[in-house]
Amino acid sequence: MNVQRLTLHPDRLFPSDPVVRDIARRLYQQIKDLPIVSPHGHTDPSWFADNANWDNATSLLLLPDHYVFRMLYSQGITLEELGIHREDGVAVESDYRKIFQIFAKHYHLFRGTPSRLWLDSVFHDVFGFTKMLCEDTANHYYDSINAQLAKPEFKPRALLERFNIELIATTEGALNDLKHHAALKGSGFETRVITTFRPDDVIDADREDFVRNIAKLAELTGEDTQNWQGYLAALRKRRAVFREHGATATDHGHPTAFTADLTMNDAAALYQRCISGKASATEKELFRGQMLTEMAGMSLEDGMTMQIHPGAHRNHNKVIFDRFGPDKGADIPSATEYVQALKPLLHKYGNEAKLNIILFTLDETTYARELAPLAGHYPALKLGPAWWFHDSPEGMLRFRHQVTETAGFYNTVGFNDDTRAFLSIPARHDVARRIDCRFLAGLVAEHRLTEEEAGELAYELTSGLVKKAYQLK
Known part of the structure; x- marks a missing residue:
């Protein structure tokens, strides 16, 4: 049996050039042991509530x-x-x-x-x-x-301590009863394990369960969701409940970044077509776009950071979807346009400095052409990290190389792991820290930053920017 040794090289992911590598090492030593902040992910909150092995x-x-x-x-x-x-x-x-x-x-x-x-x-x-x-x-x-x-x-809570996780956010749909987060109340972990409001289940009229979900929304909130104003009031109530369970952010996984800003009467009429089941595919996309703008307005009201995750062609493999359901690895990145798509929302809210909207993409061709210029101008916009298929060493480097010159570092939000795989969270954050130190070391070696500035940035990319963007204490 010829079994290879499992070793983790201390210089993994650092550049091969010895001068740049030495700088990366020094920067990494400053931030490698900082607590982990995981502001967006999909771990199961029952793990932390039940604390069972x-x-x-x-x-x-x-x-x-x-x-x-x-x-x-x-x-x-x-x-x-x-x-x-x-x-x-x-x-x-x-x-x-x-x-x-x-x-x-x-x-x-x-x-x-x-x-x-x-x-x-x-x-x-x-x-x-x-x-x-x-x-x-x-x-x-x-x-x-x-x-x-x-x-x-x-046990899950013991691993939170061992992994030095200061905060972890889960993601729940608008109709979730949040019982696991409620169970954490009084445990000392309720401020370390928080929820995130994901309203796709009551916003996406393409879903087979959309009409049923709208009825459930009425039951949960006591609002008449058969009319537009009642529906919006119900969403505000659910946001408030999520806030009570620690949420500082919302999350929106739309197919595209399309937004709209309809008149109240037109929005109400469109909503009626959607809940009647008569809306066309074009009208359903228009409704999703209107709801992104509505959600931005609500975020301005209640202070929740808004995350927009577009550009995934979900369930591309119909055979797998029919047999096994959603989220089984057959989602594929698709081309996503941002400049025209976001214009209605940005016209209405983009100049609001108190609004935090974090944009993600699976379309790397938009980094330098669209996303960096948008975030480099509009006060409301920040750029999320390289995400999903691009949560990788090369993906992170491509992101930094294409975004930094136009948007800078301070219009980005650090790293989030976006994972269900709890035990891998320290490894994922370590990869991000090493890659950021590698990128910063290159700027120092080229005399574009001082090493002191790079040290400050390494801290911000690891901890400071994420806490600011997600309004975490």
């Missing part, structure tokens, strides 16, 4: 991680073999050890990917492995991880 390596590390099973599926391994639940109830593999063995046998597929960086860090730093994951070490990994997960120090 996880019981299985496969269900924790593999099944929720679409980065993992997406790659395996691309190489001909079926999702049934990986134990992914089917919508029609057809039996899938339920032997978690066998699933983990499949993953280990194909671990080489992740060479060169950010998933490999994150997973190696988890295996080495969290679980203490010194041999590489492979077919021969699969059972050792599986048994050791399960044994460690049963220990008190692996």
Whole structure:
């Protein structure tokens, strides 16, 4: 058995040039141990409310991680073999050890990917492995991880402390009862684990459950959501409830960045067409655009930071969607236009310095041409970090290279991990810190920044900007 050692090189992700590498090392030493602020993610709040031990390596590390099973599926391994639940109830593999063995046998597929960086860090730093994951070490990994997960120090709240996570935000739909966040009240963790308001379920008229959701919104709020003003009042009430559970931000995962600013009468008439089920595809897109502008107005009222995450062609693989439902790794980046799309919203609210709108993109061609110039001008706009498919060393560098000259550093918002994979959060933030120090070191080496300035920026990119953008104390 020729098993490779698992080592994490201390200079990983730093530049090969020795002069620049030395500067990057010095900058990294200043910020590497700062507390983690995770302002946008998708971890399960029940983990922190219940504080129960996880019981299985496969269900924790593999099944929720679409980065993992997406790659395996691309190489001909079926999702049934990986134990992914089917919508029609057809039996899938339920032997978690066998699933983990499949993953280990194909671990080489992740060479060169950010998933490999994150997973190696988890295996080495969290679980203490010194041999590489492979077919021969699969059972050792599986048994050791399960044994460690049963220990008190692996309870979710204990890991928050171990990982030095100062704050983590989850993301819940507008109709969520927030019971897990409510259960955290009085625990001391209610200010460390907060929610985020994601109203797509009651805004996107393309959803099959949209009309039912509007009825549920009425039940939750006591407002008459069959009329436009009642609907807006109900949304304001739900935002207030989320605020009571710690939310400082909203999140909007629209197909495009399209916005609109209709008259009150036109908006009311459009809403009636949507809740009657008679709206065309064009009208549904117009409604989504109107609601982005409405949400911006509400953010100006209540102070919540607004995140716009457009540009994902969701559920591209219809066969996978029909069998397994949404969020199963078949979402694909698509071209996204911002300058004309955001103009109605920005005409109305873009000059409001008290409004915080964070723009994300999956279309890297817009960085220098559209997003940086917009954020470099409008007081309300900031740029989110390289996201999802571009949450990678090269993706982060492309973002910094294309955005910084026009938008600067201070119109960006640091890093967020946007993950369901809780154990990988320290690794993801470490990658971002190393890449930012690498980029800053290049500017110092070229005498475009002093090293003192770069040190200040390293702190801001790690902690200061994210707290300001998300209004975190």
